[in-house]
Amino acid sequence: MKPIQVADQPRLGLLRTTRITVDGIRYRLFRTSVTVAVIAMAVAFLMNILSESLMKRAVAHDTREQIARMHTVHDWAARLTRPGTPEEIIASLSRAEEHDAVYRETAAMAKLTPEAMAELHRSAREAADILRFFDDLDYARRRALIHAASGAGIFERLGTPTGFEQFKTALAGMKSVRFIMRLNDLTRFLSAWPKTLARIEQVRQGRAQAIRNVDAARGGRTILAALAETGGEFGQAVRDAGFAFDAQVTAPGVADRAQRILDQRRLEKSAESILMLQAIAQRRNVVPTDVTVAMMWGLLRGRRAATWYRGRLGQSIDTLKTENQKLARESEELKKNDEQIRKNNEQIKLNDEKTKENLHTIREKLVPASDLTPERMTELARHRNREAALARAERLTVGMGRGWMGLGERMGWLLFVSMLVCVIGISNAMLMSVTERFREIATMKCLGALDGFIMIMFVLESCFLGVVGGLIGAVLGSLIGLGRMLAAFGTTFMASVPVVDLLAAMIVAVGLGVVLAAVAAVYPSFKAARLAPMEAMRVE
Amino acid sequence: MSEKKHEMNATPPKPDHGRRRVIIRTVGLKKHYDMKGVVTEALRGVDVEIYTGEFISVMGPSGSGKTTFFNMIGALDSPSAGRVFIDEVDAAQLTAEELAYLRCNKIGYIFQSYNLIQYMTALENVTTPMIFGGVLPDEARKRGMELLDLVGLGERWHHRPIEMSGGQQQRVAIARSLANQPSVLLCDEPTGNLDLATGQGILEVLQRLNEIKGVTVICATHDHRMLDICDRLMWIRDGRIQRIARRDELHIEVGAIGGETA
Numbered sequence A: 001m002k003p004i005q006v007a008d009q010p011r012l013g014l015l016r017t018t019r020i021t022v023d024g025i026r027y028r029l030f031r032t033s034v035t036v037a038v039i040a041m042a043v044a045f046l047m048n049i050l051s052e053s054l055m056k057r058a059v060a061h062d063t064r065e066q067i068a069r070m071h072t073v074h075d076w077a078a079r080l081t082r083p084g085t086p087e088e089i090i091a092s093l094s095r096a097e098e099h100d101a102v103y104r105e106t107a108a109m110a111k112l113t114p115e116a117m118a119e120l121h122r123s124a125r126e127a128a129d130i131l132r133f134f135d136d137l138d139y140a141r142r143r144a145l146i147h148a149a150s151g152a153g154i155f156e157r158l159g160t161p162t163g164f165e166q167f168k169t170a171l172a173g174m175k176s177v178r179f180i181m182r183l184n185d186l187t188r189f190l191s192a193w194p195k196t197l198a199r200i201e202q203v204r205q206g207r208a209q210a211i212r213n214v215d216a217a218r219g220g221r222t223i224l225a226a227l228a229e230t231g232g233e234f235g236q237a238v239r240d241a242g243f244a245f246d247a248q249v250t251a252p253g254v255a256d257r258a259q260r261i262l263d264q265r266r267l268e269k270s271a272e273s274i275l276m277l278q279a280i281a282q283r284r285n286v287v288p289t290d291v292t293v294a295m296m297w298g299l300l301r302g303r304r305a306a307t308w309y310r311g312r313l314g315q316s317i318d319t320l321k322t323e324n325q326k327l328a329r330e331s332e333e334l335k336k337n338d339e340q341i342r343k344n345n346e347q348i349k350l351n352d353e354k355t356k357e358n359l360h361t362i363r364e365k366l367v368p369a370s371d372l373t374p375e376r377m378t379e380l381a382r383h384r385n386r387e388a389a390l391a392r393a394e395r396l397t398v399g400m401g402r403g404w405m406g407l408g409e410r411m412g413w414l415l416f417v418s419m420l421v422c423v424i425g426i427s428n429a430m431l432m433s434v435t436e437r438f439r440e441i442a443t444m445k446c447l448g449a450l451d452g453f454i455m456i457m458f459v460l461e462s463c464f465l466g467v468v469g470g471l472i473g474a475v476l477g478s479l480i481g482l483g484r485m486l487a488a489f490g491t492t493f494m495a496s497v498p499v500v501d502l503l504a505a506m507i508v509a510v511g512l513g514v515v516l517a518a519v520a521a522v523y524p525s526f527k528a529a530r531l532a533p534m535e536a537m538r539v540e
Numbered sequence B: 001m002s003e004k005k006h007e008m009n010a011t012p013p014k015p016d017h018g019r020r021r022v023i024i025r026t027v028g029l030k031k032h033y034d035m036k037g038v039v040t041e042a043l044r045g046v047d048v049e050i051y052t053g054e055f056i057s058v059m060g061p062s063g064s065g066k067t068t069f070f071n072m073i074g075a076l077d078s079p080s081a082g083r084v085f086i087d088e089v090d091a092a093q094l095t096a097e098e099l100a101y102l103r104c105n106k107i108g109y110i111f112q113s114y115n116l117i118q119y120m121t122a123l124e125n126v127t128t129p130m131i132f133g134g135v136l137p138d139e140a141r142k143r144g145m146e147l148l149d150l151v152g153l154g155e156r157w158h159h160r161p162i163e164m165s166g167g168q169q170q171r172v173a174i175a176r177s178l179a180n181q182p183s184v185l186l187c188d189e190p191t192g193n194l195d196l197a198t199g200q201g202i203l204e205v206l207q208r209l210n211e212i213k214g215v216t217v218i219c220a221t222h223d224h225r226m227l228d229i230c231d232r233l234m235w236i237r238d239g240r241i242q243r244i245a246r247r248d249e250l251h252i253e254v255g256a257i258g259g260e261t262a
Helices: A014-027 A029-079 A086-095 A101-110 A114-136 A139-146 A152-159 A161-173 A183-218 A223-228 A233-240 A250-270 A274-284 A293-300 A303-336 A341-370 A374-396 A409-436 A438-446 A451-489 A491-496 A499-530 A533-537 B002-010 B066-073 B096-106 B122-132 B137-150 B166-177 B196-213
Strands: B022-035 B038-051 B055-059 B081-086 B107-110 B184-188 B216-220 B232-237 B240-246
Touching: A014 A029, A014 A451, A029 A223, A029 A250, A029 A374, A029 A409, A029 A451, A029 A491, A029 A499, A086 A101, A086 A114, A086 A152, A086 A183, A101 A114, A101 A183, A114 A139, A114 A152, A114 A183, A139 A152, A139 A161, A152 A161, A152 A183, A161 A183, A183 A223, A183 A233, A223 A250, A250 A293, A250 A341, A250 A374, A274 A293, A274 A303, A274 A341, A293 A303, A293 A374, A303 A341, A303 A374, A374 A451, A374 A491, A409 A438, A409 A451, A409 A499, A438 A451, A438 A499, A438 B096, A451 A491, A451 A499, B022 B066, B022 B216, B038 B066, B038 B216, B038 B240, B055 B066, B055 B196, B066 B081, B066 B184, B066 B216, B096 B107, B096 B122, B107 B166, B122 B137, B122 B166, B137 B166, B166 B196, B184 B196, B196 B216
Parallel strands: B055 B216, B055 B232, B107 B184, B184 B216
Antiparallel strands: B022 B038, B022 B081, B232 B240
């Protein structure tokens, strides 16, 4: 038998295959559009999730410091007025490191040796972990394990034999729950708990004493007023009492913030007086009862409005003073008339009350606010706006996952399922394509096309669609995701948009689209390549 | 038609070159299709030898196994039993790549329904087999234009099948089948969808190819004008060869083909 020389059955150049593929796509535009749409949707879904997650991560990162600073004043105000519950002490100790100011401060106030302090620190961390474990648990499981105990009471309960037994039995019955430490370690912790509790009490006492010292320096002022002072004496007194309240960084920042809070309160009080309510209502064209604090702050963002407001404050003070003078004159007149003495006395009393009220309003509500310049008012309004945005951002970024690109575990599962659906959809479209083109494929085979060529043709076509669909989907998904995030966070966070990360995510998404399309085309193209050329001979 | 009758009987047969060799041979060819338990026997044992340079017509009613027979000898399908030898090589022993090579270079196909690629121009349709055969694009384009000129479609090389009539499409298909200078042309009802005049043109082309270039032509057809130009006729009926005869052995009259009947 003579062998057939297969010579150089050529691998068709990529360029030619590409041209043939592109022509084929143009010819079947409608169906390829459907496939492109499927890919675009899947990629848009992925991109939407990625962009939202990336944006959240970026915002969380950018605002972490500012949010911490926002809380600082309130933290200090609490620390300088209350020694704290055992749970709070555990929480703050567990967060601190050995070189932190809080650590040294606590050791000094509670008069603990370094070893004792280290032991307390370790126990506090274990206690904090245990508390967090129970906090994360759902209600049913928590009840089964520790009944209604909470906070330090949990340790009390677990310290009793029956409590511990119930805990152990219930835990053994829960297959999906794993306690954070071995039961031996837990027992060790619980036996040391009384000593730990005693030390915590020591800390409390120490802090209470320090607070009493601070109270002396505070005088009669509120804590905020004391913190807001610029002289530095109160700060020194706080340091003398043992608190780690450094003069360089913490004290000035806290003072600024405290002063701001005080000033904000002054302005809010001024808006309680009827005259100012009416002024705002007039300016905003609403009924006085509809005026809110938010409205006032919104007004004060503009300099002209702030100037107007201050003017009206002065006006209101004058109005009330004038009214007082009028009332005084009226009272004088009435005193002179003998006949109506009783009625007049009542009227005089009313006048007196009104005068007092006006004086009160002037003194408590209007004058403090009128000490502020319009520039200060505008500055306060802007700060408040920023802080509200930060608080909102803090709330929104709480549930963030820590995985790749900020995604959590559950989201990964969701994405996997959606990718699977996408692959199946594309596979279906490609199978339809193959079925419709069997004549063409058979003809090609009659002309000498290799099986591999047919496969490459289909996979290549699918890849093209993947690129196009991927691009469309990536752009669409990013826009939607970013749009939603900016709407949720507010446009003040425009600067936080992580452009580089987003571009990287888009490349990944488009790449994924191509891979999906290629994978989905493998089975249909395999079937296509195997079609026997005899199909072409069949006469319709 | 009566003049035709004289011509048919008067044309002498082609000279018989003593050293003709067999280009396609089938031995005991059988094929059955099994569809969900229903077995259809398409070919029940076909033995035939086809010589180089021959023009052979295959005739038979539909369902007689004509198409199946063509599939076998064109290396488009494999038999259930028996063997097909193309150029003395058993087709069943060939790998997929060797079969592709065969279809690309040795055998040309012409179908009743043209089977052109709809989104390619006429020239691209003709040059596609050349590209598969490894011809460089410029050379392929040149040869493609020559072939289109040969079938008379030189000016329409840039048209797509949808812009051409049936006859023109069939001519493009013929040009395509000649792309790699095959030794065998398999034609399945080449004039089936065409009007009389166009069909005549096609037949002339086939005749020229057979006589001048020495291409073996195997035609399945109902068209009696094929009788003018073929060398042998083969009747297939019920999956078996009813009769093979040389044309000059037959008496051909209008309405009937006489001679020895089966």
